[in-house]
Amino acid sequence: MDDTGSxxxxxxxAAPAPRxxxxxGRRLHGAIAHKLGxxxxxxxxxxxxxxxxxVAFSESLGVSRSAYRExxxxxxxxxxxxxxxxxxxxxxxxxxxxxxxxxxxxxxFTGEPDIGFVRGLFExxxxxxxxxxxxxxxxxxxxxxxxxxxALAAMRRHTLATEAGRAADREFHDAVLRATRNDTLVVLxxxxxxxxxxxxxFKQRARALxxxxxxxxxxxxxxxxxxxxxxxxxxxxxxVDLALEDTKVAMGR
Amino acid sequence: MDDTGSxxxxxxxAAPAPRxxxxxGRRLHGAIAHKLGxxxxxxxxxxxxxxxxxVAFSESLGVSRSAYRExxxxxxxxxxxxxxxxxxxxxxxxxxxxxxxxxxxxxxFTGEPDIGFVRGLFExxxxxxxxxxxxxxxxxxxxxxxxxxxALAAMRRHTLATEAGRAADREFHDAVLRATRNDTLVVLxxxxxxxxxxxxxFKQRARALxxxxxxxxxxxxxxxxxxxxxxxxxxxxxxVDLALEDTKVAMGR
DNA sequence: ATTCCTTATTACTCCGACATATCGCTAGCA
DNA sequence: TGCTAGCGATATGTCGGAGTAATAAGGAAT
Numbered sequence: 001m002d003d004t005g006s007x008x009x010x011x012x013x014a015a016p017a018p019r020x021x022x023x024x025g026r027r028l029h030g031a032i033a034h035k036l037g038x039x040x041x042x043x044x045x046x047x048x049x050x051x052x053x054x055v056a057f058s059e060s061l062g063v064s065r066s067a068y069r070e071x072x073x074x075x076x077x078x079x080x081x082x083x084x085x086x087x088x089x090x091x092x093x094x095x096x097x098x099x100x101x102x103x104x105x106x107x108x109f110t111g112e113p114d115i116g117f118v119r120g121l122f123e124x125x126x127x128x129x130x131x132x133x134x135x136x137x138x139x140x141x142x143x144x145x146x147x148x149x150x151a152l153a154a155m156r157r158h159t160l161a162t163e164a165g166r167a168a169d170r171e172f173h174d175a176v177l178r179a180t181r182n183d184t185l186v187v188l189x190x191x192x193x194x195x196x197x198x199x200x201x202f203k204q205r206a207r208a209l210x211x212x213x214x215x216x217x218x219x220x221x222x223x224x225x226x227x228x229x230x231x232x233x234x235x236x237x238x239x240v241d242l243a244l245e246d247t248k249v250a251m252g253r
Numbered sequence: 254m255d256d257t258g259s260x261x262x263x264x265x266x267a268a269p270a271p272r273x274x275x276x277x278g279r280r281l282h283g284a285i286a287h288k289l290g291x292x293x294x295x296x297x298x299x300x301x302x303x304x305x306x307x308v309a310f311s312e313s314l315g316v317s318r319s320a321y322r323e324x325x326x327x328x329x330x331x332x333x334x335x336x337x338x339x340x341x342x343x344x345x346x347x348x349x350x351x352x353x354x355x356x357x358x359x360x361x362f363t364g365e366p367d368i369g370f371v372r373g374l375f376e377x378x379x380x381x382x383x384x385x386x387x388x389x390x391x392x393x394x395x396x397x398x399x400x401x402x403x404a405l406a407a408m409r410r411h412t413l414a415t416e417a418g419r420a421a422d423r424e425f426h427d428a429v430l431r432a433t434r435n436d437t438l439v440v441l442x443x444x445x446x447x448x449x450x451x452x453x454x455f456k457q458r459a460r461a462l463x464x465x466x467x468x469x470x471x472x473x474x475x476x477x478x479x480x481x482x483x484x485x486x487x488x489x490x491x492x493v494d495l496a497l498e499d500t501k502v503a504m505g506r
Numbered sequence: 507a508t509t510c511c512t513t514a515t516t517a518c519t520c521c522g523a524c525a526t527a528t529c530g531c532t533a534g535c536a
Numbered sequence: 537t538g539c540t541a542g543c544g545a546t547a548t549g550t551c552g553g554a555g556t557a558a559t560a561a562g563g564a565a566t
Contacts, residue, residue: 027517027518027519028518028519029326029518029519033330053546053547053548054547054548054549055547063519063520064519064520064521065520065521066319066518066519066520066521067518067519067520069323069548069549070322070323070326073282073323073326073327073330074326074327074329074330076327077286077326077327077330077331077356078330079355083547083548083549084527084528084529084547084548085526085527085528085529085546085547085548085549086527086528086529086530086545086546086547086548087527087528087529087547087548088547088548089547089548094436095436095439095440095443097440098351098354098355098440099436099437099440100353100437100440100441101351101354102332102351103330117436117437120435120436120437120438121437123388123435123437123438124381124435124437124438124441127380127381127384127385128377128380128381131380132380135376181373182373182376182377183347183348183352183370183373184352184353184370184373184374184376184377185373185376185377186348187348187350187351187352187353188353188377188441190348280548280549280550281549281550282549282550306515306516306517307516307517307518308516316550316551317550317551317552318551318552318553319549319550319551319552320549320550320551322517322518323549336516336517336518337516337517337558337559337560338515338516338517338518338557338558338559338560339514339515339516339517339558339559339560339561340515340516340517340559340560341515341516341517342517
């Protein structure tokens with residue numbers, strides 16, 4: 001799991017080649033893409049803005065032009081910027097951004113995420129996950145149910161306060177998605193879930209969970225096991241609503 | 254649509270720059286990313302496969318290492334491949350791919366798209382678009398309605414057989430999405446709609462549309478205008494189901 | 507059998523040069 | 537005066553090569 005999360009990433013503070021101290025395994029262009037991506041997502045560069053030329057920018061970052069260019073290619077691939085000869089590299093309008101790209105989501109949540117954006121994300125989750133639960137109820141097989149059951153057991157053993165517990169939570173939701181036999185659903189929800197995971201950190205830090213989430217998960221599980229699509233959808237809907245409520249409280253509403 | 258897809262790219266003898274003939278405006282690394290992306294999506298390279306080294310591959314393509322590397326960065330950004338020193342560049346498992354990335358979708362539909370994948374895409378569309386229509390019914394303002402109305406009029410004037418008509422169709426659906434005031438919904442559905450647009454070409458080529466799609470669109474519009482979320486959802490659901498039916502027929506069931 | 511270390515391979519980074527496309531200007535024309 | 541067409545300046549695009557760093561694999565020592 002790549003933690004793009006929280007290091008200061010002081011690359012461009014001083015001009016004289018302060019070679020970015022980056023954790024091993026992380027490539028230089030990746031670090032630059034991260035830095036630029038966060039800068040764009042946070043609004044430091046607004047849509048329509050033109051970045052300084054390749055030579056100037058790469059020099060100010062203390063890296064070669066190649067590394068900088070590869071970073072820009074990454075941003076281009078995610079729809080954040082567009083480069084043209086003589087015109088320079090400009091930030092694209094927001095509706096061209098691949099907001100559902102895992103990296104873009106991570107960058108968006110590196111800073112303080114826009115409240116409206118988070119709301120939209122939960123709205124999408126509230127649409128997709130209940131529908132996925134309904135499909136899962138119709139298509140799950142014995143293996144799917146076993147994975148869900150094991151994940152529930154793990155959630156009971158550890159609590160959501162531990163990393164193991166949260167991993168089990170993710171595993172449960174992932175099992176539900178996979179049971180839909182729809183790859184696009186899996187990919188989409190995985191991205192959202194990851195992004196929502198970032199907010200969970202806020203939630204945890206704000207206050208301990210006042211409510212026991214296990215019974216709600218069990219309700220989803222039993223509906224899926226029984227093949228009751230409508231009930232599975234309703235139960236999952238309830239789960240997402242509760243998560244949204246918690247996040248709202250944690251983010252100062 | 255320019256198809257750079259299949260020139261043998263022979264370096265042959267010495268030299269006269271067998272520069273891949275590519276449409277102007279398209280960068281070389283973009284063309285290579287396209288080529289590789291299509292190759293991966295079509296299964297020519299299976300997950301777990303290792304691509305030949307940078308030097309070998311770039312030489313066999315007749316391009317510099319820089320261009321090849323930038324192309325690989327694009328694929329990496331979309332989750333298709335991963336490269337590590339000494340290990341080489343390997344194709345990632347399918348569940349790591351950003352299947353909802355517009356480019357990835359385009360690459361997937363460049364070859365003959367997998368029938369199961371198309372089914373999953375329509376399933377997702379059948380989940381998202383009706384829900385979006387419901388939200389639009391609650392949040393639309395007068396400007397949204399005017400755009401939808403104009404798009405409907407344009408659809409009536411030109412038919413879906415003309416490019417102008419299809420553009421109006423897209424504009425209508427896009428207006429519905431924008432009326433939800435949810436950026437993530439817009440981005441997601443725009444990607445899907447684009448991909449579905451590729452299949453529409455198949456549909457058109459198979460046979461002329463036997464049914465007049467206008468009344469169904471009008472039903473969606475009127476429900477949204479009336480603020481009737483449930484009816485808007487149902488009407489949109491009907492629209493998507495019909496589209497799926499047509500596509501199924503066109504793709505040989 | 508396990509652990510540690512050496513080594514070879516590969517991607518990563520950098521550099522400097524040239525090619526190419528595009529924008530903005532200027533001159534010519536209606 | 538307004539418009540079009542040519543032209544030059546500039547920033548991105550492409551190239552080839554050299555050197556560095558990271559890692560997987562195999563061998564040595566325990």
